Amino acid sequence: MKTPLLIGAACLLALLSTIGASLPYPILPPLFAAGASNGLNTFLGLPPKLLFGLALTINPLGLLIGSALLGPMSDRYGRRPVLLITAVGAAIGHAVTACALLMESYPLFIVARFATGLLEGSGSVARALLADRLSGDLRRKALSWLNGAFYMGWLAGPLLAGATLGFGLTTPFWVAVAALLLVAALVAATLPREAPSGATTSWWQVARDRHSLNLLREPDLRNLFIVTLAYTCGVTGFYEFYPLWLVEVPGYGAQGIAWITAAMCAVMTTTTIIAGRPFQGEPLLRARRFALITAAMITLLAAGDARLGIAAIVLFGIPHSFYNAIVPNWCAERFGAHGQGAVMGLISTTFCLANIIMALIGAVLTLIDTRLILLLGAALTAWSAWRMQAWHHSMSARAGAALP
Template identity: 30%
Template sequence: MATSSDPAKPRSPLGLIFLTILIDMIGFGIVIPVLPVYAEGSRFGATPTQLSILVGIYSLLQLVFSPILGHLSDRIGRKPVLTVSILGTAIGFFVTGSANAYWMLLLGRIIDGISGGNIATGMACIADVTTKENRSKSMGLIGAAFGVGFMIGPALGGVLGKISPALPFFVAGGLALVNCALVAMNLPETLTPEAQERARHRASIGEVFSHGRSGLIFAILASQLASVTGFSIMTSLFALFCEKRFGYDIAHTGWILFYVGFLGVLMQGGVLRRLLKRPIEKQLAVIGAGVLAISMYFLPSTPPSLGMLLLVCAGISVGNSFVTPTLNGLASRSSDAHTQGRVLGLLASAGSLGRFVGPMIGFQLLRFDSNENYARTSFYASAAILVLALVCITMVSPGAATAPTPDAIPET
């Protein structure tokens, strides 16, 4: 039996990394059905432009700070970066919950956005402790954490929001504090001293695109940008869409998002991991983008029926579940150990840019539709952008990365 002092069989930290990202995503998911409705209400009276800024500023700051945090984690280690950034997330949630004016809501989102690059560091932790062959399947853990967080968070936010509009933000802040304590006390440092030393000498942006990897990485980044932009149009408008088109309150919307997240867990935690025993990452990403685009096209014309809405949402969930982890895995496997944080930081930045651009597009296009056709133009634009994502994915050449094998993921 291996002990903690036996270097041959160290205990994998994948389970704790999964829990860390899960708690982070539950906190993030809590505010999804709450924030747009909360900010638009009588207390703040935010306009569509103010809403787009409020939703988008978080991701804009992630765009700036994800590569910075990723590069920093390559130099000083993953654990200190995760610990401090999660603490910042908690502070941001508490400021948002305490807000009595729009500028305070914005300040809370700014603090949270600066701290929000920690997902890239979490992905780098997984890359540190897995082989290249198993990396796409292990990145499915992040997809599963997103799915569970997207399942539990919105439902919890909807229930808490019925009690008090500010309560979801305080609960999310409390969860972030718990998360920070778990990381500080239990997460081992996953970056080896050798990789840290190499990063200090060679961690340049040019190194990321060297050794013939530039075409692959650019194609993956473009695919990520387009797919996240299209998907974020939906997520930013969904609560208001359900309220104005179906008459649902935030609790009902939260349960619908619970259903979307539940399907995502089934797909990424089970079906996708089995499918990725074969080297078909690109094909799965293409299928996912196609299903996502079709579902988004039909969303605004959904009849006033819960069953039909759930059917369309199922397509959205399945499509997104196929796209996200496959792109993450391809990006990770295209880099060396000492550039993992930088590469995944760039991927997170592409996602952050998409989550900034998406709401800006979506909210500005609302002016073309009445409440009866709320967000129709926005969702059509989303579908068109997702078709562009599909085209970008077809340009990815997975042969530049090591093909996955059916080896099992290290046990947690």
């Protein structure tokens, strides 16, 4: 397979996959926080904000499991079959989600979102596809472009939701079904068939023994996990609760949330063009600087008025894009011997775990004030920047001690 076609296929795969994942972001806050009663926000008489937090948690829980398993399973069974199965399965999950919304069934909605998240954890497979076939500057650029494609999905998903809600609440999900089936067709048409692995282990043994969390036995990979978890807790706290902030502070509905999200993701996507270029200096120290700026943007959202908060949401995409252009490529180069699927799966798993942690904490803190979860996220992101510097000094000291 030619390199441009490989990169193009991976990027289009990422784009169409994240469209489905980002659809509910502008749809859910008005359903749970706008004041009108429905079967979703009155389930068991629980507070609507608590139900909203649980609804945010369940999809990342599926993503957590899927990201931990799908990357290593693609190392064993091949990228192509794993991507085919997950794309078709996620399409079915969105179809069931649409039915749950029509029925106003909160339990069915939760089950559908979990199953969809489980199968949408294939982002690590797309990253591994590029990481194990490319190298050097080309791999760094390709991974940056892949991040841009993921961002474009977050742009297209909310835009799609805002543009199609007028045709019915479930319309965006049916469009997502069509998009994911297109992903499956793209994978089948463009990715070459892979030679069967000579390993004799079953899928259950792969899932049990080769999941990404096994990498935590390595000290540096444990540090990577801690740093990435702290950073992504701040980022996911921002992602999950700025739509609620937009409902409560400037009083936006689904379409307003969609347009603000679109502006942020457009900035992210544009930034990736610059972020993928070569740079001088230590990757971790450079990533640390962008983590600090990201923390500042989240703080500005929590502490500012409506105008400053909206500006912070849009500008958040600049430092976050640079951070994401640095860390995955550095991990691919430094830890690739552990299996690119497993390493990229660890990064994706950490993101999903952060989603779950912040959604659960946010479900409680937002009962007091939505700004509290945003401030907590800013503090965690700033702490991750401090930890990156300490980790860098530790690795440099070990490298110096190893010299004769």
